[in-house]
Amino acid sequence: MAQFSRTTRESMSLGRSNGVMKDQDSRRDQREQSRDFGGSGLDIQVSAFMDKDFSPELYVQKQLPSLSEDTVRTVHSTLADAKDTAAADLQRSIYRNYTEFIAISKEVSKLESDVLILRGLLGDLKTINETLREDAGLDRAPGTHSPEPVSGPSIRHNSAGDDSRGITSPPHSRRGSMAEGLDRSRDKVERDREKEDLAAAERVYDVVDGLSKLLPSSPNRRLLRDTSAFHEVSSSSFKQKQSCQMFLFSDALVIAGRRRNLMGSGKGRMQAERCWMLSEIAVIDMKDSPEITNGLKIMKHPDVFIYRCDAPEIKKQWLAALKKAADEHVMARRKERDAGARQALMGMANSSKQPSFISSDNSPLRKQSLIGKHDKGPQMRDQISMMDMRWLTELPDELDVFIALREFDEAVEQTDKAKLIIAQVITESPRVRSLRLAVEERVTRLAGVISQELANPLSTRAQVKCNIDRLLRLGLGEQAREIFLTARSSLIKHRVRQLQFDGDITQYIAELAVVVFTIIRNTCDWYTSSFKESGMASGFLKWVKTEIEQYAAIFRRQIFDAGQNFAVIADCLQATVEQSRTLREVGLDLNFMLEHLFLDDILNAIDAYGRRCYEAVVASIAKDPLTIVASDDKAGDLRAGLKVTQSAYTFYDVVVEFMNDMSLLVTLSLYEKIVSSFVGLFNGYLTILSETVKDSLMKDAQVLAIMCDEVFVVDEFLPRIIAQLSHRFDRPIPELEELLTVGRALVAHTMETYCVWRSTSLTHSEIFPFETIDYSSNRGISENARPTESVTRLIQEIHTIAVQIESPPLDKFSIVATLIEQLLLHMLEPKAWEHPERPNEARPIGFGGVQQLVLDVHFFLRVCESYVTERANEMADDVCERGLRIYLQGNKSTTELKTGDWYDMRVEDCISRYGGEFLHLGEKNVNTNGK
Incomplete structure (x- = not known):
């Protein structure tokens, strides 16, 4: 007050x-309401600007119509100064x-x-x-009237013409019977509802973790209402924190939150966060404001908690339910207290004849003594001996002395003796109850002092064990465990804060692992020597899991979130694993937990690393002029004489570095991610090269250089990576084997694409315009006939391409042979045999023209003989056959055509005239411009 x-x-x-x-x-x-601006005599009321309906246009028209321009400027300047002054004020x-x-x-x-x-x-x-008034009514002086139960049938007093002998009329009896039936039905419905509420309360204990610790189960507790529509709100910033589940019991209010699922899928289990008895809190309805709507405040001095919901109806319903439950709880407690007081008074009045005692089964001392009451032990007694009563009377003072002198073992021993004496009493008298309560009060103080000793982080192992044993003897095993583990958690945090970070993150993580896992190992050793019951092991494992998660959070923040390279990640993980192995000395193996905690982070790091590697490869290709670079000055493990582009060397370096980093983290759990990263790098690189070849502006040397890169990657580099990964994982790598097959097909496709594109460019240019070559001459062919200039230019161009082909790594024969086949395919296209001006007619081929065509084909095949395949010979025969067929269809001449010997003779003569240099097609320093 x-x-x-x-x-x-x-x-x-x-x-x-x-x-x-x-x-x-x-x-x-008031002093600033009126101002004279610039000495103009114009009195402007500042209050006019505060009007919510203020109109600048009307104000100017009314106040400033006749002022000069200088005065208006002065007014404007002064108003601006007044604005600044108001802002400053x-x-x-x-x-x-x-x-x-x-x-x-x-x-x-x-x-x-x-x-x-x-x-x-x-x-x-x-x-x-x-309570005092009711007690005064019970304890009356002798001679006063005391209400006693009346035996026999009850008498009903009627006030409206009833029989004076007390006989009620039949209608009233029927109404009474109906009322009694309704009362019985109502009582049955009420009992059924209470049973349902009790069953619902039991289900809540099953689905909410930690509820039994905050609110021990009671057989009379009922669940009145629950909802998930409320959200917790910060009392300072009014920001919404999290959604919560509210459970309103008949005597308490429980707040539960969702615990995140470790597997990351689905909803997690509910975890009890707060619990208040209804008699300890006040619920206040909050008015709606811009910061919060539909809010209510729960207060338990000195703490304040705010919750809100989306609908005002839900808030109203819950406020009404909370008020009703609190009132009913207060009434129930009052009735229990009154009944206990009456029973105590009646027992004191009739103790000599019919003793009646207050039940004390909820007492910690009685609970432990009642366990195993019918087992072998001391004989039960109706009363306590005078000697024991005297000793119990003096015991609270002795316990005070023991606590003051910190003689905890003697205090615990005396407490055990008191439990044994009280446990032998069948019925507990008020005197014994008062003594038990006094002893319990000292036991509570004793437990608090021992708990403070246990929470001291500087305690030795012997001191910790002694304090835990004392709390166990007091029946506070759960409390001892929580205090001990909380103290160890505080010690870990203190030691972690003492670590100094000097820039070497690997050293810092190594020291962090030593601190955390050493304390966990020592804690496990101390715990198992102090808590012998197997039921206590689950609590310790939960604590270990929590500390490992805390360590993982620090590790994640310093390593993964900071984007450290994989060498640092591997070193830090190795230090962590080495320290975790020390826990095997005390029977703990947490490697699987560490792997689970770090798995997602490692996978994300591999993804990010793979993306950076791919971006580096793409950038190197974009900057590369696509020219062949010798390998003499490049990586030392590449074979001598390798001819690839600079981007290929960059790709090689990137993949090798990626391989070296991944080899530090090789485990079966990472197999899929590591292999998929390599597949993505190789497949992406080959795809970019294949798409680059389609550029029509590419030169022959650039395309051939790209083909060199593809052959190197598929035939040399990828098999080496497959072999290394197979050795690391000790198993085949089918994903990369499949990629190897795809890569070889991609190399063949690139070569074919190039040959198709190059043959098209040759046949549609001035080099070899086959469609426009004139073979319409009907004159006889000269005995000294030579191949046309178009064929000579075509051979010269093929020779130039063949000289540029680097062999190895490229297969010169396959490329040139495919190019020749594509040229012959263009010559066999229907469009190549159509009339240039009349598409529906065949192109004109005369007597001399058809023989010139055959001579050109023979000469082309003879010069390119080293690269001509059987399929190319067949297509060349088809070209000659098609030309002869068109000639015979359009000419009826019976003049004989030249035979094959003549063509062979002319081809050899032409080659000899050119100096025989055409026989070295594709070799360097060969001149194909002979005359």
């Missing part, structure tokens, strides 16, 4: 000081009032808490007064 009065006086004082400040501000505003006012605003807010908060405390005190005072 004194605190409440003091808070009220301080709030009133702050209100008076604020009132003085408001009066000062008001007088200053507003800022100063905010700064001046901010501290007072904070102080007032704190005082209001304190006042609100004090009012709640006062409300509780008034409620307790009311209960005490009612």
